[in-house]
Amino acid sequence: MSTPITIYGPTFSTFVRSVMMACELKDIPYEVTTEINGEKIEFRSAQHKALHPYTKFPVLMTEKGPIGETVAILHYLENTFGGKKLYPTDPFEQAQVELWSGISGIYVDTDIVRKVLLEYIFPKGENGTVRADVVEAAMPGVENALSVVAEQLGDNAYICGDEITAADLILIPIIDYIEQLEVGKPKVAAHKNLVEYIENVRKQDFAKRVLTS
Ligand SMILES: N[C@@H](CCC(=O)N[C@@H](CS)C(=O)NCC(=O)O)C(=O)O
Numbered sequence: 185m186s187t188p189i190t191i192y193g194p195t196f197s198t199f200v201r202s203v204m205m206a207c208e209l210k211d212i213p214y215e216v217t218t219e220i221n222g223e224k225i226e227f228r229s230a231q232h233k234a235l236h237p238y239t240k241f242p243v244l245m246t247e248k249g250p251i252g253e254t255v256a257i258l259h260y261l262e263n264t265f266g267g268k269k270l271y272p273t274d275p276f277e278q279a280q281v282e283l284w285s286g287i288s289g290i291y292v293d294t295d296i297v298r299k300v301l302l303e304y305i306f307p308k309g310e311n312g313t314v315r316a317d318v319v320e321a322a323m324p325g326v327e328n329a330l331s332v333v334a335e336q337l338g339d340n341a342y343i344c345g346d347e348i349t350a351a352d353l354i355l356i357p358i359i360d361y362i363e364q365l366e367v368g369k370p371k372v373a374a375h376k377n378l379v380e381y382i383e384n385v386r387k388q389d390f391a392k393r394v395l396t397s
Contacts, residue, residue, distance in 0.1 A: 188213035192220060192250075193241030196305070198297055198357035199254045199289070200242040201394050205353045206258055208390035210267030220245060255285055258350045270350040280344050284336065284351035288343075292333060292355065295325035296362050304365060319367055326362065326371055333359070334375035341384060356385050360395050 189207070193200040195216050207214040218225055225231045228239045235243040236252035244251045244260065251257050262270050272278050299322035309315040333343070333355065342348045343355055359382050362368035372378050385391045 186213055188215045190214070190220070190245040191216045192218065192225065192235060192243040192245060194218065195394075197241055198293070198361065199240075199354070201357040202254050202353040203242045203244065203257050203261075204394045205356065205390055206261050206270060206350070208393055209270070209348070209353075210261060210265045212261065212265050212267070254289060254354060255282075255350070258285075258353065262350070268348070270348075270353065272344075272347075272349070277344070281349045281351045284343050284349075285354050287332070288351060288355040288358065292329045292358055295322070295329040296358050296368075300326055300368070301358075301361050301365070323367070323371070326368065327374075330362075330371055330375055330378060334378045337377050337381055339377065341381070352385075356382070356391065357395065360386070360391075 189212060191200060191203050191207075191214055193216065195201070195204070200216060204214065204216060206212075218227075220231075220235075223231075225235070227241075232239045235250040238252075240252060242252075242254060242257060244257045246260070251260055258270060271281055300319055303314055303318055303322075307314045308318075337343055340346060343351050359372065359378065363372040363379075363382055372382070386395060
C-alpha cells in the first residue's frame with residue numbers, strides 16, 4: 185500500500201469529512217491527524233496559522249506544502265489522483281458543481297453548522313447548556329437551507345444529477361449531522377427527497393467509513 189496522504193484536522197469536522205469521503209471514493213490511502221511530523225499542532229496556534237492563514241481545517245499536507253480550503257483540496261485530489269471523478273468535464277456542468285459546492289460550503293454551512301450544530305457541540309448557555317433561544321432563532325435559516333437543497337435535488341440521486349460530485353461531498357456531512365439532531369430531524373423529514381438522499385448515501389461504503397468515525 186502506498187504512503188497515506190495526511191489530512192490535518194479532527195474527524196468530527198464536516199469539511200474534514202468531505203475530504204475523507206473524496207479519498208474513500210478515489211481509493212486514496214489517508215490519515216486524519218492533528219500531529220504533523222510527530223508534533224501536535226494546536227488549533228489556532230502559530231503553527232496552525234502557518235498551515236492555513238485563517239487557522240481553519242482541513243489542511244492537506246503535500247510534498248510541495250500545505251493546501252487549505254476544502255474546494256482547493258478537492259480539486260487537487262481530482263487533478264492528482266485517479267479513481268472516481270468528482271467534477272464533470274463539461275464546463276456548464278462543472279460550473280454547477282462549483283455553484284453547489286459554494287452554496288453548501290458557505291450558506292448551508294452558515295445556517296446549519298455555524299448557527300445550530302456548533303451550539304450543540306460547544307454549548308454556550310449557563311452551565312454548558314444549549315441555548316434554546318439561539319437554536320429557535322436559527323430554525324428559519326435551517327428550514328430555508330433545507331428547502332433550497334431539496335428543490336435543487338428534485339428527483340435526482342445527487343445534488344447535481346445522477347452522479348455523485350464534489351458538491352455532494354460538502355453537503356453530505358451537514359445533512360447527516362442535522363438529520364440526527366432532535367430539532368433537525370423533522371425539518372429534514374419535511375423533504376422526502378432529502379431523506380432518501382441521505383439514506384442512500386449512508387448505505388454506501390465511502391460514507392459509512394466516514395460519517396460514523
Ligand atoms: N472555507 C473553509 C471552511 C473550513 C472551516 O470553517 N472549518 C471549520 C471546521 S468544520 C474550522 O476550521 N473551525 C475552526 C475554527 O473556525 O476555528 C473550507 O472550505 O475548508
